[in-house]
Amino acid sequence: MYCPECGVGYRAGFTECSDCHVGLVEELPAPAEVPSPDLELVRVLEGNNQIAAAVAKMLLEEAGIPFYMEGEEVGVTMQAIDPHIYRWWGVQVARDHEAEARKLLDEAVAKEDLALDVDQEQPEIVEDTV
Numbered sequence: 001m002y003c004p005e006c007g008v009g010y011r012a013g014f015t016e017c018s019d020c021h022v023g024l025v026e027e028l029p030a031p032a033e034v035p036s037p038d039l040e041l042v043r044v045l046e047g048n049n050q051i052a053a054a055v056a057k058m059l060l061e062e063a064g065i066p067f068y069m070e071g072e073e074v075g076v077t078m079q080a081i082d083p084h085i086y087r088w089w090g091v092q093v094a095r096d097h098e099a100e101a102r103k104l105l106d107e108a109v110a111k112e113d114l115a116l117d118v119d120q121e122q123p124e125i126v127e128d129t130v
């Protein structure tokens, strides 16, 4: 038994805190979770390559890291019009996921060559030899 006021534990049988004169409770209420007042978002990756954006998204989803995609709305629209238009995008995660996300994305960037500023691929022009 605990006193909800001062948190002092009592043995079974007691019903009232001798200090606070309030009824004891079985268990202390869990401390209210304090929502971080300033959930700070950090941009961990940005680029203009839609494929890289998709990969980054997939990696974060797999890792269960909540993220916010910047520039996505525009990108989708523009892609529908012309898939070759490269749109800027950014990935933001909460500060407490920053290290994890960076590690994940850095590895992917190194491995998959998700260069941040990918040159727009020009279709190869096959010249006819005359």
Ligand SMILES: [Zn+2]
Pocket (backbone or CB within 6 Å): 003, 004, 005, 006, 007, 008, 017, 018, 019, 020, 021
């Ligand atoms: Zn008390």
